[in-house]
Amino acid sequence: MTQKPHTIEVGDGAAIPLKSDKGLFTAWRLAFVGALATLTWLAFTRPDPYMKIITFVPDGILVTFKVTVGAILLALIIGLITGLGRISSNRFINGLASLYVEVIRGIPLLVQIFYIYYALGRIIKVPDILSAIIAMAVCYGAYMGEVFRAGIQSIPKGQAEAALSLGMTRSQTMWHVILPQAFRVVLPPVGNEFIALLKDSSLVSILAVADLLRRGREFASESFTYFETYTVIALIYLILTLFFSKIIGIMEERINVDR
Amino acid sequence: MSTGERRTMVQARDVVKFYGQFKALDRVSLTVYEGEKVVIIGPSGSGKSTLLRSINRLENIDGGSMVVNGMDLYDPKTDLTKVREEVGMVFQSFNLFPHRTVLENLTMAQTVVRRRPKKEATEKARYLLEKVGLSEKADAYPGKLSGGQQQRVAIARSLAMDPKLMLFDEPTSALDPEMIGEVLDVMKDLAHEGMTMVVVTHEMGFAREVADKVIFMDHGAVVEDGTPEHFFTNPTHERAKLFLSQIL
Numbered sequence: 001m002t003q004k005p006h007t008i009e010v011g012d013g014a015a016i017p018l019k020s021d022k023g024l025f026t027a028w029r030l031a032f033v034g035a036l037a038t039l040t041w042l043a044f045t046r047p048d049p050y051m052k053i054i055t056f057v058p059d060g061i062l063v064t065f066k067v068t069v070g071a072i073l074l075a076l077i078i079g080l081i082t083g084l085g086r087i088s089s090n091r092f093i094n095g096l097a098s099l100y101v102e103v104i105r106g107i108p109l110l111v112q113i114f115y116i117y118y119a120l121g122r123i124i125k126v127p128d129i130l131s132a133i134i135a136m137a138v139c140y141g142a143y144m145g146e147v148f149r150a151g152i153q154s155i156p157k158g159q160a161e162a163a164l165s166l167g168m169t170r171s172q173t174m175w176h177v178i179l180p181q182a183f184r185v186v187l188p189p190v191g192n193e194f195i196a197l198l199k200d201s202s203l204v205s206i207l208a209v210a211d212l213l214r215r216g217r218e219f220a221s222e223s224f225t226y227f228e229t230y231t232v233i234a235l236i237y238l239i240l241t242l243f244f245s246k247i248i249g250i251m252e253e254r255i256n257v258d259r
Numbered sequence: 260m261s262t263g264e265r266r267t268m269v270q271a272r273d274v275v276k277f278y279g280q281f282k283a284l285d286r287v288s289l290t291v292y293e294g295e296k297v298v299i300i301g302p303s304g305s306g307k308s309t310l311l312r313s314i315n316r317l318e319n320i321d322g323g324s325m326v327v328n329g330m331d332l333y334d335p336k337t338d339l340t341k342v343r344e345e346v347g348m349v350f351q352s353f354n355l356f357p358h359r360t361v362l363e364n365l366t367m368a369q370t371v372v373r374r375r376p377k378k379e380a381t382e383k384a385r386y387l388l389e390k391v392g393l394s395e396k397a398d399a400y401p402g403k404l405s406g407g408q409q410q411r412v413a414i415a416r417s418l419a420m421d422p423k424l425m426l427f428d429e430p431t432s433a434l435d436p437e438m439i440g441e442v443l444d445v446m447k448d449l450a451h452e453g454m455t456m457v458v459v460t461h462e463m464g465f466a467r468e469v470a471d472k473v474i475f476m477d478h479g480a481v482v483e484d485g486t487p488e489h490f491f492t493n494p495t496h497e498r499a500k501l502f503l504s505q506i507l
């Protein structure tokens with residue numbers, strides 16, 4: 001008896017390329033090559049202002065990247081704890097995890113970012129970028145918690161029963177049997193969340209964090225080249241999300257190859 | 260079987276189990292002595308799995324008592340994992356760990372639960388794989404094995420813990436007919452080596468050949484309890500007669 005791979009649906013994030021999309025003119029290629037070509041063409045045909053913009057914003061790309069990676073790692077930890085809390089039979093822990101998820105899901109991300117940023121500022125003095133990372137992670141941790149919960153619950157009950165029958169404790173069962181299988185299940189939705197977070201990280205530009213969008217705003221307000229600047233910013237975001245969705249697609253395929 | 264001072268491996272007394280309003284076990288009592296092979300037979304839904312799963316407390320019972328290997332499962336001081344270490348269980352659906360190789364399936368609990376050194380656990384695993392005739396599959400993933408092979412691995416995985424008692428819940432029911440024999444052979448070998456076994460099965464040939472005691476369940480109750488000769492030649496209850504006439 002072979003077990004079918006489990007899938008769980010998550011709605012947001014970029015389109016992760018389907019394995020069946022193997023043709024030359026896939027939507028992904030068209031968009032990726034198109035965006036790159038447009039950017040290059042603009043830079044060479046109209047170096048002023050495009051080349052200037054392109055050389056001005058890379059600092060911001062690095063910050064965007066830091067915020068995204070930092071937040072996703074922290075969100076994974078928060079998500080794992082929340083997911084475990086959501087399936088806990090302990091009423092208090094379960095209630096706490098559920099409350100966190102409900103509260104976070106009910107407040108707009110932008111409001112949360114403002115709130116956590118200023119709330120943190122009242123308690124401790126942390127660098128702005130760290131505040132931004134924490135704010136994003138607290139929000140995404142709630143979504144990640146639901147992804148982990150669904151992932152854990154998608155593993156057939158017989159797996160835990162077999163582990164318990166061998167004398168394993170509940171936590172040994174979770175750690176050695178359930179979670180390794182659940183990780184494989186949650187990889188696609190986590191990849192989706194990563195892409196979504198990459199895009200949503202642009203919201204931190206309203207804080208004093210010099211991410212890609214913020215750098216663009218700085219440049220635009222000094223040079224009054226609003227249209228040109230946001231064209232470049234949009235193209236760079238597009239290239240980044242397309243690039244990472246491809247990487248994630250490849251990772252998924254790798255993981256599904258054996259076993 | 261020899262007499263004398265035989266240890267009691269399972270002592271179930273008046274076990275009652277409800278699923279909501281539904282009474283799945285109705286005052287079931289069962290005694291299994293060390294070395295004994297008990298086969299549980301009965302129509303689908305009669306409570307066979309529920310009884311078996313309550314022996315290692317995969318199911319909680321609502322009444323009566325259950326003492327396994329000298330430990331009362333419902334004594335708050337009893338460490339359930341200590342009971343389960345000594346009680347192997349084989350499932351209808353194998354339940355091998357798909358993310359681990361066959362060898363790792365056999366070493367995991369040895370190292371995690373028994374805290375055996377990796378080398379010792381691996382040696383034990385290889386020995387058992389050879390015993391069930393699957394040495395060459397040690398590094399394969401379970402998904403690549405046939406049903407019969409998976410079930411033999413599952414049996415070996417349980418045996419790696421050196422259990423004192425083995426529970427089997429319809430171990431051949433999910434198998435293609437041509438694979439049933441290989442699994443039953445492994446179980447027969449185990450029986451001849453003196454393992455204490457409780458087996459839920461529809462394989463009447465196996466029951467006849469191996470069982471010291473046959474239990475017939477219906478509607479959550481034990482309605483017949485005796486030797487295979489008694490059960491197969493002149494069952495006392497109408498339901499057992501009817502069941503036998505249908506299955507044989």
Ligand SMILES: Nc1ncnc2c1ncn2[C@@H]1O[C@H](COP(=O)(O)OP(=O)(O)O)[C@@H](O)[C@H]1O
Pocket residue numbers: 278281283301302303304305306307308309310
């Ligand atoms: N988890 C459960 N929830 C509700 N009813 C159950 C559950 N497990 C088993 N039952 C019911 O209990 C009865 C006995 O089940 P089971 O012990 O699996 O029977 P058997 O193994 O003899 O086929 C059946 O009627 C079944 O529908």
Ligand SMILES: [Mg+2]
Pocket residue numbers: 307308309429
């Ligand atoms: Mg059953």
